[in-house]
Amino acid sequence: MASNNGVFQAPLLKLTGRNYHHWSTQMRVMFESQDLWNLVEDGYKELVQKVGTTPEQIRQDKENKKKDRKALFLIYQTVDENIFERISSSDTSKEAWDSLYKTYRGExxxxxxxxxxxxxxxxxxxxxxxxxxxxxxxxxxxxxxxxxxxxxxxxxxxxxxxxxxxxxxxxxxxxxxxxxxxxxxxxxxxxxxxxxxxxxxxxxxxxxxxxxxxxxHSRVTPKEDYVEGSSKGREQRKPLSETQCFYCHKYGHTMKYCKKRKADEGEDANFICEKESKEGETMFMAMEELDSLVDDAWCKDGDLVKRNKKVCMPVNDTLHGKVKGFDDG
CATH class of the missing domain: 1.10.1200 (Non-ribosomal Peptide Synthetase Peptidyl Carrier Protein; Chain A)
Structure with a gap:
């Protein structure tokens, strides 16, 4: 902490009332460093000159008075305006110090x-x-x-x-x-x-x-672990393990992939349908396994179908010819 002619230039902590502990600790250390603490603690008493007073005593008294004024000035400098009014009438540094001590440390x-x-x-x-x-x-x-x-x-x-x-x-x-x-x-x-x-x-x-x-882990979570749903108009995603099938009422899949539904609807049978696109129109093809047919069967265009073979024809076309053995029965 720099000083100029004994007067501190660096800013000191100001006493506001609520920071008395920090302020008093800082001030005491500063007083001790400047050889002022004895005067603040014990007080300055002005020398009464009388017969026999030596020049050395007079010089020492003058020096002590100067130090006490310096300590009092430092106290004035480090309190705010409201607190200054309480100690402005103090004649010595000890008087001002004790007044603040009683106010903020209390009896x-x-x-x-x-x-x-x-x-x-x-x-x-x-x-x-x-x-x-x-x-x-x-x-x-x-x-x-x-x-x-x-x-x-x-x-x-x-x-x-x-x-x-x-x-x-x-x-x-x-x-x-x-x-x-x-x-x-x-x-x-x-x-x-x-x-x-x-x-x-x-x-x-x-x-x-x-x-x-x-x-x-959140970045590499597979998308298949979640399914999309809607609630009150807002799309939501939830784990597949929490998804219930509306067909079999089991968890872990949706109705679209329900094996029980497929079995009940005959999707695993030998009769399937598929879509083919040809010349801008949709054609449905039917496939049937002819296990019970006789060796000879007449189909459209006169194609001969042998036993245990498959024949494909457009569903919408009319079957021309008759299969031997069916009409007779």
């Missing part, structure tokens, strides 16, 4: 109420699913520091136990491992944070790998 009764609030906040701390280990750790430490500043005697062991029992379920296995392999009473908060962050990194890598595999 014993105020501290007791604040500490009770902090205890409830500490007990209710839980890690959020979307929160990282570091973010949750910082929340816990912030509350712990506030409790200690207000007079709470809080050991690291209690803080470690609080963190371990407030993690999400995905840390359950690492918590068990820590409790069985380490001595909680001597485990430092820094080591605990490092261990949890290492486990969190492994979980994150595993989640990334699983996401890639799921994405790949």
């Amino acid at each position: 014993d009764k105020v501290k007791a109420v604040r500490l009770q609030t902090l205890r409830c906040e500490f007990d209710g701390l839980k890690m959020k699913e979307s929160e990282t280990v570091e973010d949750f750790y910082n929340r816990v430490i912030t509350t712990v520091n506030q409790m200690r500043l207000n007079g709470e005697s809080l050991s690291d062991k209690r803080v470690v136990e609080k963190i371990l029992r407030s993690l999400t379920r995905k840390f359950e296995y690492i918590v068990v491992a820590i409790e069985e392999s380490k001595d909680i009473s001597t485990l430092s908060l820094e080591i605990l944070l490092g261990t949890l962050q290492s486990h969190e990194l492994r979980l994150r890598q595993f989640d990334d790998t699983s996401s890639i595999e799921k994405a790949f």
Whole structure:
């Protein structure tokens, strides 16, 4: 933090009322670095000159007064306008400092109420699913520091136990491992944070790998596993295993591919129909196995059909000739 002729040029944290802890900690360190903290803590008392006062005492008093004014100026410079009005009448840096301390740190009764609030906040701390280990750790430490500043005697062991029992379920296995392999009473908060962050990194890598595999699986899923349907005018797709046949009422296929329907309708018989396109017109062809015919049979155009052979003719044409043996019977 640079200074020019003893006056700080870098911006300092301003006291707004709700950040007294951070502001007072920063200011104390700054005062100590400038050899001003003794005057702020103990106060400056102006020297009363009398017979026997030495020039060295006068010089030292002048120096102390200058330092006290410098500390008071720094306090003025780092508070907002509303707070400045409360301390503007202070004659020394100690007077201004103590006034802010009583206002924002409070007397014993105020501290007791604040500490009770902090205890409830500490007990209710839980890690959020979307929160990282570091973010949750910082929340816990912030509350712990506030409790200690207000007079709470809080050991690291209690803080470690609080963190371990407030993690999400995905840390359950690492918590068990820590409790069985380490001595909680001597485990430092820094080591605990490092261990949890290492486990969190492994979980994150595993989640990334699983996401890639799921994405790949969804891209290679065969289209045949799904069938299209409609519901209230919107097309939907559902797995084939959930599709029910309207004919046999079984699952796994549609009525179009139902084997029972085909068997019942005779699609597996020896009589089939097919469409052929010829000269822009549709012609239906019939095929029949002539097992029971006699050796001689007259068909259209006088073609002779032998036994156990097949003959094809247009369905719409009239059969010319008669098959021997049929008319006689």
